[in-house]
Amino acid sequence: MRYKTLIIDDEPPARRRLTDLLATFPDDFEIIGEAENGTEGLAKIRELNPDLIFLDIQMPGLSGFEMLHLMDKAPIIVFCTAYDQYALQAFETNGMDYLIKPVRRERLEQCIGKLHQIQKKTEPLQIQVLLQKLSALTEKKPLTSLTIRRGNKMLFVKLSEVAYMEASDKCVSLFTDKGTEFITDYSLVQLEEKLPAHFLRIHRSTLINTRFIAEMERYFNGRYVITLKDDRHTRLTSGRNYQGNIKEWMDDAHAHPGAQNPME
Numbered sequence: 697m698r699y700k701t702l703i704i705d706d707e708p709p710a711r712r713r714l715t716d717l718l719a720t721f722p723d724d725f726e727i728i729g730e731a732e733n734g735t736e737g738l739a740k741i742r743e744l745n746p747d748l749i750f751l752d753i754q755m756p757g758l759s760g761f762e763m764l765h766l767m768d769k770a771p772i773i774v775f776c777t778a779y780d781q782y783a784l785q786a787f788e789t790n791g792m793d794y795l796i797k798p799v800r801r802e803r804l805e806q807c808i809g810k811l812h813q814i815q816k817k818t819e820p821l822q823i824q825v826l827l828q829k830l831s832a833l834t835e836k837k838p839l840t841s842l843t844i845r846r847g848n849k850m851l852f853v854k855l856s857e858v859a860y861m862e863a864s865d866k867c868v869s870l871f872t873d874k875g876t877e878f879i880t881d882y883s884l885v886q887l888e889e890k891l892p893a894h895f896l897r898i899h900r901s902t903l904i905n906t907r908f909i910a911e912m913e914r915y916f917n918g919r920y921v922i923t924l925k926d927d928r929h930t931r932l933t934s935g936r937n938y939q940g941n942i943k944e945w946m947d948d949a950h951a952h953p954g955a956q957n958p959m960e
Contacts, residue, residue: 699811701725702744704737704760705752705776707883714750714776714799724808734758738766746771748811750795753777754889774807778886796843798881839890842870844878853878855895859908859926861887863901873908873926896945898922899935906945 701718705711711730718725728744731737735758741749749771753760760775775794793807842858844851857872863884870878880887888897894906898920910925918939924930934942 697747697812698724698726699748699772700728700744700746702729702731702737702740702746702749702771703727704731704734704740704749704755704763706732706755707752707885708732709883710752710776710797717799717801717804718750720801721804721808724811734760734763737763741767741771748772748774750774750776754886772811778882778890839892842880842882844870844880846878851878855892855905856907859905859924859930860932861895861903871926871930875926875928897941898932898938900937902932902935904932906949 703711703714703718705714711732715727715730718727725748728746729740731740733755737749737751738758740746751760751763751773753775754777758766764770764773773793776797776799777794778797793810795803795807839855841852841854844853853870853872857874858870859873861868861870861880861884863869868880868882868884868887870880872878882890884897884901884903887903888895891903895903896906897903904922904924908924908926910923910929912923913921915921915933917936919936920934920942922932922934924932
């Protein structure tokens with residue numbers, strides 16, 4: 697069967713990557729459209745009546761899960777997510793599957809094998825059961841590490857060892873307290889949404905682990921120079937547009953002394 701396929705993802709690079717990958721399987725997928733959020737996705741589903749949707753989970757406005765709650769009848773669903781904690785066994789039921797971003801060709805081939813075995817579309821009741829399982833399981837699994845690809849290997853970097861993250865033109869680097877650099881496939885937006893609360897966005901290109909803050913100095917235009925207690929005593933300057941983030945963190949730190957920097 698050649699599936700009429702709709703891609704729903706808020707990140708253009710992710711949509712392009714998946715479109716290019718699906719195009720290498722012309723006998724299996726006919727891409728009939730894209731949507732950049734859940735609201736647009738609902739409209740496209742009603743208009744185009746796809747057999748299959750590749751659905752991002754975390755999207756601004758209307759998430760993938762919230763979108764499913766509003767659907768009367770669902771096509772076959774393959775979730776695409778950068779969030780390892782969503783990779784649950786529940787996705788293996790009810791005619792659904794999941795792919796971890798960045799999607800690998802080998803994993804997509806496994807997904808195609810499963811699609812060939814699916815005989816019927818997912819009903820709303822099955823979706824509700826899945827969402828209940830998901831809520832129960834994800835609440836018990838806080839994120840403690842990030843998966844990093846290095847060549848043919850998969851590395852697990854503990855978040856407790858990550859001092860800060862910095863974006864360049866083409867990638868995002870993680871820097872540990874020992875100064876080791878890891879290149880990640882995640883964007884800063886994805887990282888900001890998935891990381892625990894003690895990771896703070898201080899600049900359009902920088903996220904820091906507040907548990908590594910050694911001192912903060914006021915800089916001009918409401919900015920701060922932040923010194924970290926990593927091995928290199930890294931100094932980072934905040935952006936003007938992130939004063940609110942920093943003030944909120946400082947207010948919370950004063951209200952709950954010790955909670956923000958338990959390493960001290």
